[in-house]
Amino acid sequence: MRSREEQIRVLADDFANPPEIYQMTEIAELHINEAIQRGRELERADPGQDTERLNWMERQCFPELHKLDQGWLLATDQVCRSSGQPTMRAAIDAAMNAENGQ
Structure with missing residues (x-):
């Protein structure tokens, strides 16, 4: 290739x-x-990235992940952390980056 x-x-x-x-x-x-x-x-x-994502989700209070017409939405502790993401991985990454101030 x-x-x-x-x-x-x-x-x-x-x-x-x-x-x-x-x-x-x-x-x-x-x-x-x-x-x-x-x-x-x-x-x-890089399967380690998915493990990192799952570990992050497990550490959150009340993690919610929803697929909507506008894209994926991720909320923790009943607060929206990311929305409108094209993939589940992108939604989790955006929420992780927001938590880290990126």
């Missing part, structure tokens, strides 16, 4: 020099599949 930087260079080149129309679908699938694979590898690369 190509590195992120290599993928960006190839994608930029494909935009600057479009392939033949019959090749467009094949090239798009290649880029999408590589991005999906890269995402899966990143998820597997």
Whole structure:
């Protein structure tokens, strides 16, 4: 699999020099599949972050995590700590960062 930087260079080149129309679908699938694979590898690369998130949640008073139409909402001790986040992990990270003043 190509590195992120290599993928960006190839994608930029494909935009600057479009392939033949019959090749467009094949090239798009290649880029999408590589991005999906890269995402899966990143998820597997750092399971310690999820452990850190779960440990943080366990230390909170009355932790609540809700998926709403506007995104994920996380509250602790009946106070909203983050809202509108695209993923559960992002909601927890935002709440952890808010607690740390970041």
